[in-house]
Amino acid sequence: MPVTQSAMQRERIFPRNRASVVPGSYVLYWMQAAQRAHANPALEYAIVRANRLKVPVVSCFGLTESFPGATLRHYQFMLEGLRETKADLAARGIEFAVHHGEPSDIAVRLGREACLVIADRGYLRIQRKWRRDAARLLPCRVEEIEGEVVVPLKTAYPKQAYSAAVLRPRIDAYLPRFFVRMSESRPVRLSLGLVDRGLDLDDEGLLDGMELDRSISPSAFFRGGRSRGLARLDQFISHDLAQYDETRNDPNHEGTSRLSAYLHFGQISSLEVALAVRNSGLPADSFLDELIVRRELACNYAWFNLEYDAYDGVAHWAKKSLARHAEDGRPYLFDEATLEDARTHDPYWNAAQNEMRLTGRMHGYMRMYWGKKLIEWCASPREAYAIAVRLNDRYQIDGRDPNGYAGIAWCFGTHDRPWGERAVFGSIRYMNEAGLRRKFDADAYVRRVETMMAEADARKP
Numbered sequence: 001m002p003v004t005q006s007a008m009q010r011e012r013i014f015p016r017n018r019a020s021v022v023p024g025s026y027v028l029y030w031m032q033a034a035q036r037a038h039a040n041p042a043l044e045y046a047i048v049r050a051n052r053l054k055v056p057v058v059s060c061f062g063l064t065e066s067f068p069g070a071t072l073r074h075y076q077f078m079l080e081g082l083r084e085t086k087a088d089l090a091a092r093g094i095e096f097a098v099h100h101g102e103p104s105d106i107a108v109r110l111g112r113e114a115c116l117v118i119a120d121r122g123y124l125r126i127q128r129k130w131r132r133d134a135a136r137l138l139p140c141r142v143e144e145i146e147g148e149v150v151v152p153l154k155t156a157y158p159k160q161a162y163s164a165a166v167l168r169p170r171i172d173a174y175l176p177r178f179f180v181r182m183s184e185s186r187p188v189r190l191s192l193g194l195v196d197r198g199l200d201l202d203d204e205g206l207l208d209g210m211e212l213d214r215s216i217s218p219s220a221f222f223r224g225g226r227s228r229g230l231a232r233l234d235q236f237i238s239h240d241l242a243q244y245d246e247t248r249n250d251p252n253h254e255g256t257s258r259l260s261a262y263l264h265f266g267q268i269s270s271l272e273v274a275l276a277v278r279n280s281g282l283p284a285d286s287f288l289d290e291l292i293v294r295r296e297l298a299c300n301y302a303w304f305n306l307e308y309d310a311y312d313g314v315a316h317w318a319k320k321s322l323a324r325h326a327e328d329g330r331p332y333l334f335d336e337a338t339l340e341d342a343r344t345h346d347p348y349w350n351a352a353q354n355e356m357r358l359t360g361r362m363h364g365y366m367r368m369y370w371g372k373k374l375i376e377w378c379a380s381p382r383e384a385y386a387i388a389v390r391l392n393d394r395y396q397i398d399g400r401d402p403n404g405y406a407g408i409a410w411c412f413g414t415h416d417r418p419w420g421e422r423a424v425f426g427s428i429r430y431m432n433e434a435g436l437r438r439k440f441d442a443d444a445y446v447r448r449v450e451t452m453m454a455e456a457d458a459r460k461p
Contacts, residue, residue: 004183008045008145011155011178016119016135016142024115024140026050026191029059030107031096032130033122033148034266035081036226037088041147042120044182053115056191059089059096060110062103063199063210067126069393069400071216073360075207077397080224081267083201088226093190099198100210104133110195111138120266121146123153123302123402149296150271151178153303160304161297162315163415168293175292179278181271213394219360220456222261222397229262233273241282248286250440251363252448257287258361261397263295270295297415298406308405311385311412318413321426322381328423334377336387348433348442349373351449353391358449358456360397364407365439371411372431376424385412 027050034040043059050057061082082098089096099106111117111134119131121144135142146152151174161167199206236257240247247255262268270291277284277291307313334344342353352366362370371388378384388408393399410416418427436442 005180006183006185008041008048008182009152009178011152012041012146013045014121014144014146016131016144017138019139019141021053021116022140024055025113026056026058026115026194027053028107028111028114028117029057029094030103030111030117030119030134031059031061031085032103032120033127034120034269035061035078035085036267036269037085037092037094038184038226039181039269039272040120040266041182042118042145044184045143045145046118047185047187049116049118051185051188054188055115056189056194057094057187058110058114058191058195059094060106061096061098062106062130063098063100064102065211066102067400069213070211071213071394072207073216073218073395073397074399075210075212076218077222077224077261077360078265079201079207080228081226081262081265084225084227084267086201090192093187093192095191095194095197097195097197098201102130104130104137107134108137111140111142113195114138114140116140117142119144121148123299124308124400125306147271148266148269149299150274150292151175151296153296153300156296157300161300161415163417164289164293164297167297167300168289171293171296179271179274181275216394219397220459221359222258222361224261224265224267226262226267229259229268232258232262233268233276237277237280237282241277241280241284241287244284244287249365251366251445252440254363256364257291260401260403261361264398264401264403295403298402301406301409301414302402308402308409309389311382313414314385314409314412315414315416317418318416318426318428319381321413321418321421321428322375325424325426326380330376330379330424332377333379336390339374339377339387340391344373344377346373346433347446348436351446354453355449356391356395358453360395362396366445367407368411369431369436371408372429375412375428381412 027046029043029046034042046057086096117138131144151171156170157167240255243255247253263270274288274291277287302308305313342350344350352362352370356362374384374388375381392404413428416429419429421427422430
């Protein structure tokens with residue numbers, strides 16, 4: 001199977017309006033979801049089209065607070081990545097214009113001088129709205145490139161998939177066609193200095209004037225940027241991949257890739273991660289299933305279910321089962337403030353919540369336990385779901401993402417199957433403390449998080 005190819009697969013190309021390619025000064029690549037200058041199908045496609053038209057490529061980005069749940073933690077990580085992207089684009093002779101404002105407005109403003117606008121694809125409602133608004137207002141042709149998944153969603157499955165078992169064989173059938181990356185082309189005309197580049201990304205005070213939630217400080221444990229994402233990938237392949245099956249569910253071993261934040265901001269792509277893992281020669285089936293099938297199941301969920309971040313979007317059978325037990329007595333009831341501050345009676349849950357608050361990440365196995373306990377400790381499943389979304393989006397660096405929403409929905413039965421009936425949970429899968437202790441040394445996990453918190457407190461001025 002070839003690693004690269006020069007042509008874009010037609011299934012990744014989506015015209016967004018009926019306009020034509022028009023005379024203009026450049027092809028505009030509107031970067032938003034894919035925040036990188038390499039392994040980026042939308043950018044490479046823009047360069048190919050620009051070379052054919054004998055014009056340069058300009059890239060733009062709209063820096064906005066309108067993405068729901070914007071915190072300083074999220075934006076500091078994103079800004080660290082954008083600084084690297086700016087330098088990488090400049091090395092390829094491409095101007096990167098970053099402006100403060102609604103992304104669709106920035107794309108329209110710069111797109112008025114373009115022959116053609118190429119956009120990358122996002123799966124959340126606001127991302128789709130931005131692209132729809134810009135395509136309606138731009139006078140030139142707008143094409144959207146689906147490059148943030150290995151197999152384009154509608155090609156893999158043209159409706160909401162019930163489970164991974166439904167999606168997996170469809171993805172497997174298409175992998176030979178899509179498990180290749182687009183080769184990089186050199187722009188024949190350079191665009192440096194061609195347009196107003198807008199914000200100075202190297203300005204350390206750039207985020208000071210933005211209306212962000214500053215109560216959530218940047219993570220001292222994870223920093224953004226493509227180079228850091230690739231270094232983490234190399235570390236994972238060298239030290240963790242061979243033992244992935246044995247250590248993935250043990251938060252004391254940290255055997256997972258820890259790449260989700262870099263994938264969320266598009267600083268690296270799932271395809272390049274998958275290719276690197278496959279080419280390592282190490283056993284990787286379980287990891288690739290998580291990276292491709294499970295991640296693309298989450299994107300499928302967000303695309304085909306517009307209530308992906310609400311309890312109403314949960315699988316019907318699961319809501320029906322939970323409703324039958326709505327009046328069941330709860331052993332504990334906690335309000336949102338108590339949960340947010342990790343002040344429950346459960347040391348394992350508190351440790352998971354504190355890990356997320358401190359670092360911006362929670363281990364995947366603990367995230368399942370964390371979500372399940374909210375069902376048990378809140379007055380209703382609807383309240384539990386809303387709290388889970390708010391806390392996840394607020395603290396996780398990879399919050400506000402299809403993966404997070406699908407993960408929460410899974411805790412409530414979506415993409416799962418009915419299990420034995422029990423109080424409160426109905427036929428939803430249940431998890432408890434004894435299960436954690438059987439899986440790994442849960443008390444060691446609590447001690448590790450407590451040590452991290454103590455060390456963080458000692459570093460405070």
